[in-house]
Amino acid sequence: MAISKPHAPARRRLLRAALPALASLAVLGSLAGCVTERVVVRQPAPAPPHQMVRNMPPPVHEDRGPAPAYGWNWVPGHWKWEGNDWFWVHGRWVQQPVPAMPPVIVEQITVTPAAHAYWVPGHWVWRFEGGGWVWMKGAWRG
Template sequence: MRHLTRTLAAVAALGMAAGAASYTPPAAAREVVVIRTAPPPPRFERVPPPRVGYVWAPGYWNWYGGRYVWVGGRWAAGRPGYVYRGPGWRPYRGGYHYERETWVRDPHWHR
C-alpha cells in the first residue's frame, strides 16, 4: 500500500511539473491588432461635476464587429500616487493600434 501511495504521488508531481513547464502566461500570448483606418474624432461629452475620490475617464472609440463603436465616459476610482491615462488609438506600423487604459506613477506625488 505504501508503494502505491508513493507511486501515485510521484505521478502527480510529474504531471504538475509538466503542466507548469508548458504554461504560457496570457501577456505573452497577446498579439497587436492594427486597424488601417483612423478612428473618428472624439465625441463631445459634458463632464459631470467632480466627485471626491474619483477621476473622470472620458469616452473613446472601441473596435467591435469590424467598425468603430463609441464607449461613453465614466467615473473611475482614483489611485493616490498615480495618474489615469485613458485608452486610445496610437499610430503603429502604417495603421492604428488600441492601447488600454492604465494608471502611471505620478512623478510629482509625495506621501
C-alpha cells in the first residue's frame, strides 16, 4: 500500500497547527542554553559622598566702648576655626593700625577625601602677635 502526500493546502494547515508546538520547543531549547550563558547585572554607580560644609556662624555683636587712649584701634571680633569647631575671637583695642578685614577669598571645594570628612571654609584671622589679617585656607577635616 502506497502512502500519498497531502496536497499543498493540507500541508499548510498541518504546518499552521504544528507552529505553536515548534515555537514552544524553541523556547525550551533557548532556556536550556541560559544555563551556560553569563548574565551581567549592571548596578548604578555609587553616589558621590555628600559634601558637608561647616560654615561659620553669624557674627556676634560686641559693644567695644570708647578707645582707651588716642592712637588705639579696634580689631573686630571674628570667627576662627579651632580644633573641631568655630571659636569666637573677641574684638579688642590695639596700639597699631587696623585695616578693614579683606574680602573673603572664594575657594574651590575639592573632592571629599572620605565619607565622614567636612569642609571648613577659608577665613580671615587677626594675628595679635605681630598684627595683621591672615588668610586661613579652607580644608577638609575629620
